Amino acid sequence: MLKKRASGGDITKTLSAPEYLVCSAQASAVTAVITNPLWLVRVRMFTSQANSPNAYRGLWDGLSTIFHKEGTLGLFRGTTLALVGVSNGAIQFVVYEKMKAWGFDRKRRQHEQAGKVYDREADKLSNLAYTVMSISSKLAALSVTYPYQVVRSRIQNNAQAVLFPTIPATIKRTWAQEGPRGFFRGLGTNLVRVLPGTCVTFVVYENLAWLLRTSAATRAEAGR
Structure with a gap:
């Protein structure tokens, strides 16, 4: 929808790099805000013991507990960093x-x-080419933006609220105790999680886009 609006309704029009940047940033920002409460519960469930009295029993329990103890703003703790992640x-x-x-x-x-x-x-690249490009572009994005995920997770972990109360304090402590490598903790695991989905998404999208383009062109020629 965003791409269609940016292209003036012509889905076959090739957008410029700035237009792609704006469209992807808008879509990522909306997704980040909507899913932040889910990410918050996920982080706290992963970082707490199951038998702990403060442990969440599930997603709904986590959402309701945060809402009653911390209010609506509590559900969106870390949203600022999530919006920084839009650049990814x-x-x-x-x-x-x-x-x-x-x-x-x-x-x-x-x-x-x-x-x-x-x-x-012939206006189509191979699936291998799309796969290589999707992996390369994801690696490029993560190499620049991954540190925000580390900071965000530590901010959202209520068990470490004393150690990481604010974004500046979290950055300072992480750098002092772990150095640059501390901002890339878990990167390997994250790559295993996201790269397969990224490859499948881009390959399927490109093949469907090519099919729609060729079908539309064929129908246009037949209607002349």
């Missing part, structure tokens, strides 16, 4: 689109050099 998706999409544009340009040149016709059937 924005960076990923910009890098991905740039890589994809380079891939298509290279494929067109190869067709021209071989004397082949570059038609809409």
Whole structure:
């Protein structure tokens, strides 16, 4: 919907890098705000013992407990950092689109050099290419933005509220005790979690987008 609005209703129009950046940032911001309470409960359930008197019995118990003890604002603890994380998706999409544009340009040149016709059937990269580009763009985004996830998780962990009461204090303590590597704790596990889904999402999207483009062009030609 955001892409359609940015393109003036023409879904086949290629957006510029700034337009992709704005669209992805808007979508990521909305998602971050809506899902923050769920992330908060998840972090606290992971960092507390099951037999602890303050442990949450489930998602609803966690949400209701936070609401009654900390109010509505408590449910959105860490939202500021979540919004900082919007840049993750924005960076990923910009890098991905740039890589994809380079891939298509290279494929067109190869067709021209071989004397082949570059038609809409050929206007598609391989699934391997889409996979490599999705992984590379995700790695680029995480290398820049991952530290915010560490800080956010420590801020939301009520068991460590004394050690990490604020964002500046959390950053300072993490740097002093663990150095730069402390801001990338859990990165390997996070990659195992997100990369498969990222690859599948982009490959399926690109194949569906190509199918819709070719189908629309075929119908347009048939209607002439």
